[in-house]
Amino acid sequence: MNQLLKITFKKKGNKLVITSKLERDQYNIFIRSLDEDAIVEGLLELRTLDNTKSQLAKIHVMIKIMADEQGYSVKEMKEIMKDECGMSYKKEGKKIYESFADKSKDELSNVIETIIQRASFLNINLQDL
Numbered sequence: 001m002n003q004l005l006k007i008t009f010k011k012k013g014n015k016l017v018i019t020s021k022l023e024r025d026q027y028n029i030f031i032r033s034l035d036e037d038a039i040v041e042g043l044l045e046l047r048t049l050d051n052t053k054s055q056l057a058k059i060h061v062m063i064k065i066m067a068d069e070q071g072y073s074v075k076e077m078k079e080i081m082k083d084e085c086g087m088s089y090k091k092e093g094k095k096i097y098e099s100f101a102d103k104s105k106d107e108l109s110n111v112i113e114t115i116i117q118r119a120s121f122l123n124i125n126l127q128d129l
Contacts, residue, residue, distance in 0.1 A: 005030045055108040062115045
């Protein structure tokens with residue numbers, strides 16, 4: 001079986017540290033699923049994010065407005081939108097959500113467009129934000 005695990009690290013001193021509890025949990029699940037003496041390949045790539053804080057802020061404001069209008073919590077609406085944007089997957093029966101902060105400027109533009117389209121379908125105008 002081909003298993004793949006994507007983890008984001010941050011340099012702290014002379015170590016690479018997993019950046020989130022979710023990714024730490026994914027790592028632990030991955031390790032437990034391996035057979036003894038399994039060989040694992042790794043590729044580390046320096047990532048430079050090209051997203052903008054204004055894009056992230058806009059996404060979170062739009063999600064808050066939609067959540068308020070639809071009677072969802074912000075967390076629930078964020079998960080709904082991540083599902084619609086292809087930012088979630090199932091692993092061992094558990095749903096995993098990717099972070100908006102890990103997406104590029106182009107990917108975040110697509111997220112914004114998806115949110116605006118969904119809001120429009122629900123008669124919520126987010127065009128002027």
